Amino acid sequence: MDEELLLFTVLDMAGTFAFAISGAVAARQKNLDLFGIIAIAYMVACGGGILRDVCIGAIPPAGLADWRYLTLAVIAAALAMVAYPLLQRLDHPVQMFDALGLSFFAVFGAHKALLFGHNAQVAIVLGIVSAVGGGAMRDVLLNRTPLILRKEIYASAALVAAVVQVSGERTSLPIQWVPWVGIVLCFGLRYLAMRYHWNLPRFSRSER
Amino acid sequence: MDEELLLFTVLDMAGTFAFAISGAVAARQKNLDLFGIIAIAYMVACGGGILRDVCIGAIPPAGLADWRYLTLAVIAAALAMVAYPLLQRLDHPVQMFDALGLSFFAVFGAHKALLFGHNAQVAIVLGIVSAVGGGAMRDVLLNRTPLILRKEIYASAALVAAVVQVSGERTSLPIQWVPWVGIVLCFGLRYLAMRYHWNLPRFSRSER
């Protein structure tokens, strides 16, 4: 049981860290000042989780009350600043760390909703909300094109991870492996979609 | 009593359906993929109600926990895709279905807040929030001009419906007729405002 708690804590912290990096780099690209970079990093890292916690009745939201989230966001912001030239050499650093956060949070968000006694639909939807919420706030506040408007597979990758997690917890599959299946599927799908511009079927523009 | 419950369930579902159509058409116009269309349809349909439920303490929000909302959103998205050429022949299909959702949700939102024991002001404000919340999220995420920035009467139509509903429930008017008065007034006002470009008084730009 303690091992399970440890596993999900690690997932939550890893997602927080990845999203904080993506937020810090996006804020840095917009030339925000130091405090703005930390604020955006913290908001991307905790925004989706706070929406989730408010909806499942986890008051106060963990992202506000637990010092580890804010600390992680500050460290990630500092690291992102120091390693900025390095990060810039990645293709789309914001989207790459966003994809990592997306995978960890889709799984952790679904797990936390189930833990609070909610049904499978709540868990799946809030898994997706945890995963895309912080990034949506980043894009709206920083005047970036929301990732959901881009052509590649995005929220549907989070759906896959959340469905895997909820199905796994509802059946007797080994709890220590289930999250990793969801994470690998979600990140793999998102990474390949970015790299090869995979899209879901879409309707021809000509009908308009 | 059961009849009353049925009436308000019908209003809630009708509003959900109308908003889901408006969201699906708006997402289709932005050329989003299938999942994006369903996601936006669901968000427009349930976004305002989730804000309302979080504020009145209805946890978990009905839009997340009740399978009927998500199912309606999926059906509406599918219908909107199949009937897209037909819907495009309407003047402003997004705004037309938005006006229907606006009317149903202004009434239902006010009713639900009263049902949870809140005062008349909470009911009126949350009636408006239910009615305009999902549409505002749609416009912000899809980079559309928020309807509140357009010139025609919009949120004030929702105000009328919410006030009618709250006044009706606070007096001894027959509960089965009151909602329809609010809905007809709200939709009529919004429809005429769109058609004839009715505005509320506004101050001349020249003063600036």
Add this chain to the structure above:
Amino acid sequence: MDEELLLFTVLDMAGTFAFAISGAVAARQKNLDLFGIIAIAYMVACGGGILRDVCIGAIPPAGLADWRYLTLAVIAAALAMVAYPLLQRLDHPVQMFDALGLSFFAVFGAHKALLFGHNAQVAIVLGIVSAVGGGAMRDVLLNRTPLILRKEIYASAALVAAVVQVSGERTSLPIQWVPWVGIVLCFGLRYLAMRYHWNLPRFSRSER
């Protein structure tokens, strides 16, 4: 004790009024109609506080349930319309009243979170959220450049006020003076930053 309650009520109302003025002027500049001006004034005045109340479990949020907030927003909107030519003569009237609201709400938000039994971090973060939340909604809905994207010190001024308030309440400093120290520091910092274009350190754009 009653004196303390009175003090914080005054701070809350003063912040509400200042934010309502800033919202009404911004809405007026965008040429919204009368109802739109009142709606935006109310949203700027109460939006941040509602986010705070939802996160600390104060249901229903005071901004919805208490008639004084809505009344203040209506009065502020009316005043802002009547005195619009006068207000326009100020440098940046929206930002000036926003700075006042920022100072009052950073202090009051932190105080209210402590009052509900939350820890210092929750109080500081929610002080900042109360202070910047309504303004962020205003800027996003009205398509203005979010203040956090501007170059001058903004949210960090709210941080200073929230930290002063939380430190003051956690030590034995006289409760009737602490808020004013935070308010003067926050408003002074923001005012000077606007006037002399003070920035926090930022990284050179050339690295990009």
